[in-house]
Amino acid sequence: MSVLEINDIYKSFDDLKVLKGITLHVDEGEVVAIIGPSGGGKSTLLRCATTLTDIDSGSIKIAGIDLDYKDKKSIAAVRGKFGLVFQNFNLFPHYSVRRNITEALVSVHKKSKEEANAICDELLAKMDLSDKGDAYPCNLSGGQQQRVSIARALAASPDILFFDEPTSALDPELTAGVLNVIKELAVEKMTMVIVTHEMNFARDVADRIIFMNGGVIVEEGPAMEVINNPKHERTKAFLAGY
């Protein structure tokens, strides 16, 4: 069953056509990595799928719910079904790590404080941050902050998790911890869509790789195949740079 169904979406900013007919279906438990040069539409695609930008035409369905940008209820319903991890974390600096993770559970999903805290403890243990619940984001390393933001995105048990270049803002020595967490999630069959520049990581963790350029999907296929034997000239040229 498809958790994410994107059908033939188009998106322009003024005269600039950024997405020119993207169709992407992601099955339950599948991990899809989106690669490609900057300005190719990867981030815009992610923003459209996560309700941050509306689309000009086409359709998006997440966990069986049609996303209708004119209908606030549909947007609210969809927002409970996915999690998004940002490139630069976007943690709430005035909240402790614990409150970053629990606040939406309490005030959006109406869970009790005890319930929210239990979920939080479990996630912190999973992220190897059990002793950081009372810390504030500014006291954590970039890698730790990103793991907190993954925990925050996971808190409401989403059906699918989106990552927008999760390690691009990190020092190289801090990326491993974050990538390991994502790998663990893949093992647990979490459905994920990951925009990344880490080719080795994409090959190791993704079931399928999408190569985007110029607002279209140029090539897609099993991760090994796309990375090791790209068919399209543009894909070859891009991967040659790594």
Next chain:
Amino acid sequence: MDWDQLLSTLKQLWQGFGFTFGIFAFTILFSIPLGLLVARGRMAKNIVVSSLVRFYISIMRGTPLMLQLLLVYFGPYYLFGVSTGSIQWGPFNYRFIATVIGFSLNYAAYFAEIFRGGIQSMPIGQYQAAQVLGFSRMQTYFKIILPQVVKRVLPSVTNEVITLVKDTSLAQVLAVTEMFTVAKNLASSQVSVMPFIAAGAFYYIANAIVEIAMNRIERSMNYYS
């Protein structure tokens, strides 16, 4: 040095300080929420609203506060023939009420621009993170944005609050018997600058307290950066 006279001077100044503090406290009470509202209006997508608010701010900042006070006080009668002499609200007559209205409208404009600067300096990522987590617009504003804006604007707000303490002396133009008016009257009756120096000490002490209080509040928000 006439100690009795000094003592009686201080006593009368202290009585005047009651009105000074009243103007100060009511102005803070009204102008900060109003400033938040004006800031929202200034950033409104509706061009009519934002233009009107922009004009309001421009007038408030571009004309003397003393003139605005006079206009609020005399305006109702000269413009509309409304007599304000009999208005009394508890211990406050219309002189005092007009002063508070004038100060609040004026300071709201300044606060609004400070708040706007703070709100617009918030990274868009904070809104996006709140949005995808499902927070409503109100929740996003009050839980995520505003608390961070407060921290950002506090130093500028302190500046305005300190200025307000001193600006209360402008109320003398409406013959409100606040501290400065009292000092002026005492100085001319005693033929001495002593009342001015004593009043200056009062203002300075009041602002020293403001500084200490605002520093405390700033420090209480130092737990994150």
